[in-house]
Amino acid sequence: MTTAFTPTPSGAHVRAVHDPFHGDLLEISMGPHHPSTHGVFRMMVTLDGENVVKLKPVFGYLHRNHEKLGENTSYLGSMPYTDRLDYFCSMTNNWAYALAVEKLAGQPVPERAEYLRVILAELTRLLNHTCLAGFLLQDTGASGTPLMYAFREREKILDLFEALSGSRMMCNYQRFGGCRIDATPAWLAAVRGIVDGYGAFLDEYEELITGNEILLARTQNVGVLSPALAVSAGITGPMLRAAGVDYDLRKVDGYGLYPRFDFRVPLGAHGDTYDRYMVRMLEMRESIGILRQALAAIPDGPIMDPKAKIRGFRPKPGEAYGRIEGPKGEIGFYLISDGTPNPYRYRVRPPSLINLTVLEDLCLGHTLADAVIILGSIDIVLGEVDR
């Protein structure tokens, strides 16, 4: 009798399901209807007792031909579809897409619109990371209390989005060459109020949660992502920075007006779940700083480049790749124009999907309960994974 051992990149061993020497492994199908797979995501988990020896992610349940739709609609027509990619972060999705089109068409953006974009992107980051912290704690079994605290703050930001764009989540706000609707002074004052209060919320949340021994025990040294694996797998965003790699597109590309703002990039040292959680908490504090600076410096002026053409928009043939540092990582749009109203090729680089590729490597050797919080700490949204 032989045992089948397959080495995996992380060095853990995968065992065959019917291993004659070790009795039976239990193969369970978590999802697509499971309380903690963050949507219609499925994991085929093979367990030895409670330990994960094999994990196969299965996705595609939410696939809706996003890229093909983009190739069959006008450039503007794709904008509302990008809302649905990562439905927590429609503002940053819009921005990334607008950036790609602006690059393609060589379209400048007025300064006030750039400020508004930064403000909205950082608000989105706050929103996303707050929800993630809530969901992660929910996955560790905290009975929904942190989640409810997080959602209370999320609602405030969603109210701002609604006041500005008319929709809480599907904002469809950015345009090529600016933004759709100008922000009123009252709205900016409301943002200022929420930003001023956000630090207190983060303090409260960390006071309640971060030092908790059970949370430390559950998250530290769980799901360690090595910098080498992170780089070679193309991981981006907080997950990469938690592994200790200094890579933030806001610093690297310096897109938008980010070079004007003074902010720091927190880095983890262990790459485990706790680092992924803490890096996000620290990023939120930096975002508050950026928002303060942006709100102080936002000038008056047009929000739309007067020469920008919205209807009948036909960029010259060519290609462009626009990317920004979304809350979940590098969200990028790659467009090829053949001079017609529709893009010839429309491609999305979704951070959720690419970050998800290392899931098995992170989970092997840990228990089922760990797999759940590792998945939570990767921060996926199935709308973006499946497209």
Next chain:
Amino acid sequence: MTMLHVCLLFSGLLFCIGLAGALARSHAILVLLGIELMLNAANLNFIAFWRYGPPHASGSGPIFVLFAIAIAAAEAAVGLALVIAIYRHRQSVRLQEEARLKG
């Protein structure tokens, strides 16, 4: 026939059931449980004699049973650990296949 006779007959029968089971079944866990049953039957005797036997002062009957229960617990733990060890080694818990002691 006194109460003592009834109790002794009952424990004798229980002992025989345990014995028959331990000998007839081939699954190691069932054999162990049969032996546990025989042990319990012996315990019943102590209580029967203590309750219906000739007058006496001490409570040695229950105390003996108490010790027997303790030992039975130890026996079960070790026996079942052995079963698991054998299963790991041989992939079987059928006893007639375990005639060889050498791995």
Next chain:
Amino acid sequence: MSPAVWFGEVGASLLAMDWTPAIASKLAPTVFPTGQTESAFAERLPLLLRDAVTGSLPEPWRWLANSLIAIVAIIVIFASLFALLTLAERKILGRVQNRPGPNRTGWGGILQPLADGIKMLTKEDIVPAAADRLLHFLAPVVLLALSIVTFAVIPYGRHLVPVELDAAVLYFFAAGAATELAIFMAGWASRNKYSLLAAMRALAQLISYELPLLLAFVPVVMLAGSLATTGIVAAQGGWLGGVLPHWHVLTPPGFAGFVIFMIAALAESNRSPFDLPEAESELIAGHLTEYSGFKYALFFMAEYLGMCALSGMAVTLFLGGWHAPLAALEFIPSYVWFAVKLLALLLGFIWIRATFPRLRIDQLTRLAWKFLVPLALINLLTGGFWVLTTHWTGGMLVVRWAIALVLVVGPFLALGRQFQARYAPRTYRYA
């Protein structure tokens, strides 16, 4: 033979049974104690009510009727407590989480348990095709039955002990020890992989926490010199200067025992942060995954009743049972004090659930075997020391307290270090 006659025959034969003295004396309901002049009218009220109903019956029938009344009273009171507890839990969880909780049914949601009950009763009872139908049916029944029998030995008031047993504490934990069998049956019979995992977790968890639970109360038994719940409560009577009650929780070994007991009780009743068998984020609903309708309700009821029973036992063992906290407050009936303490502990359970994340299975067992069991064993030593030094007075009293406190706090700090060292908050650098 008409049913009435048949019933009479069976009853008569039951009564004519030669209840051996050992059992008969134990199973006899509380007789109205004579010479209890200090008990107020309110104190005797439940017994007076009972006697008003059964007093005219001849003796053997009266015994049977009294027992039945006690059983019915316990079931009714704790079933309604269960209903209120589900409501209270949802309301309190809601308030902790910045939301109102159930508020649509009745006044402020007061009828929510009723609505839930009707929903549960009218829901379809689904049994998986591959399930072991017999065990699937038996599991909730056995669990509920076992949780109810534990209520028999708890002294609810000065005169309110359903059954007085010599080894009542042992009876309580023996009945409680069997509950994991029911959970295993549920997990196994459902023929669902999540349920099976839950069954394994339940076995591991309950085996691990049985030990600290049992060891935690041994110092109390040593202090009281009795295994009977009535004896343990009696040992906690009296006050030091009318202020400081002689509760076991106020002695060093009793306090350590109480804390260990409550942690183990959380695990035994599958409550957060030890709710691994039904961890909804991992195992969907664990052993309850394949249950619906009334069986599901029975499971829930059993779980809450188990929580009530363990809390009641904790009150009895450590918090002075039905004794009032101050001598001046003794005019309030004893059963009211018991209820107040019980509710306080139950609210503690709910509070903990609203607050803590869940442990992992290996951490759970490690906590039991490497932390609670050694602490409980050392606490036995502390208990022994405390019992041996009861006669120390004056300056030696300070020495006694100092030594006992060192024996309690020292091991806690020493053993706690191994957990502290592994996990600590981190500081982060910026690029």
Next chain:
Amino acid sequence: MSTFALGTIIALILGSAAVALCLRRLIRSVLLFVISWAGIAAFYLWAGAEFLAFAQVLVYIGAVSMVTLFAVLLTRRHDQPDLVIEPPARSRAAAGVTIGACVAAVLIPAILATEFPAASATAPTFSVRQLGLDLMEQHGVVLLVVGLILTVALLGAVVLAASKEDAS
């Protein structure tokens, strides 16, 4: 009518034990054994050895049954999802039952033929306090030995059941 209770208890114990040893579903077998252990506890209670009854429940239903179920689950095979075990070979079963019957045939007449001295008029009483004193004074040495055996057994069980992989 006390015999009525005893009869019920005896029928319960013997019936569940006999059926348990004939069943093919292992889990049901084990659960039936649990019932028969509970019956034995009931017998102790009936006989007035209250402490023993609770000890029996605690040890057998609380611990031994758990360990047994664990062993059953850990020795599970994928080709037996129901944990159905094949019945023993006919010759083996026949031999087992015959030997059991022979022993019974010897035991029963022997018991019936024996004249026991008259029982004491009153049932012996045995309080928990008395038990504790007896254990500590007369049987102190035995208690220590039992403790030692239990410790050794626990260690032995851990060593035996510990996985080889974990050690390496």
